[in-house]
Amino acid sequence: xxxxxxxxxxxxxxxxxxxxxxxxxxxxxxxxxxxxxxxxxxxxxxxxxxxxxxxxxxxxxxxxxxxxxxxxxxxxxxxxxxxxxxxxxxxxxxxxxxxxxxxxxxxxxxxxxxxxxxxxxxxxxxxxxxxxxxxxxxxx
Numbered sequence: 001x002x003x004x005x006x007x008x009x010x011x012x013x014x015x016x017x018x019x020x021x022x023x024x025x026x027x028x029x030x031x032x033x034x035x036x037x038x039x040x041x042x043x044x045x046x047x048x049x050x051x052x053x054x055x056x057x058x059x060x061x062x063x064x065x066x067x068x069x070x071x072x073x074x075x076x077x078x079x080x081x082x083x084x085x086x087x088x089x090x091x092x093x094x095x096x097x098x099x100x101x102x103x104x105x106x107x108x109x110x111x112x113x114x115x116x117x118x119x120x121x122x123x124x125x126x127x128x129x130x131x132x133x134x135x136x137x138x139x140x
Contacts, residue, residue, distance in 0.1 A: 028121065032132075039137075040133040041063040041133075045090065078123075085104060088100070116128055
């Protein structure tokens with residue numbers, strides 16, 4: 001095998017490794033972006049008016065389902081009582097109880113934080129994205 005041919009094979013191998021790394025990074029970025037959309041949807045639920053609560057709650061469920069599809073992890077099993085937390089949040093928004101709404105958001109944040117500490121890769125990126133989205137919730 002000639003030296004020129006060896007260099008071409010080495011260059012091809014390096015190129016394939018770089019491509020694999022970039023594609024893996026894209027999956028992590030997509031998971032984090034979807035996680036942020038979940039956090040944003042939860043914040044939107046917090047700020048929705050009484051007539052929009054159900055629509056906002058449905059959007060949270062759709063975003064969580066998308067997150068689960070992208071990450072390949074059952075969010076409902078990972079995040080302890082997420083359905084109950086979201087149900088409580090929806091009820092407290094409808095009732096206009098801002099103190100309990102804040103508690104609900106704090107509980108959801110703690111649950112996502114606890115799970116994120118145990119994950120790596122796309123799962124961790126996704127749950128970190130949720131935290132980023134929830135961090136955008138003002139606490140007023």
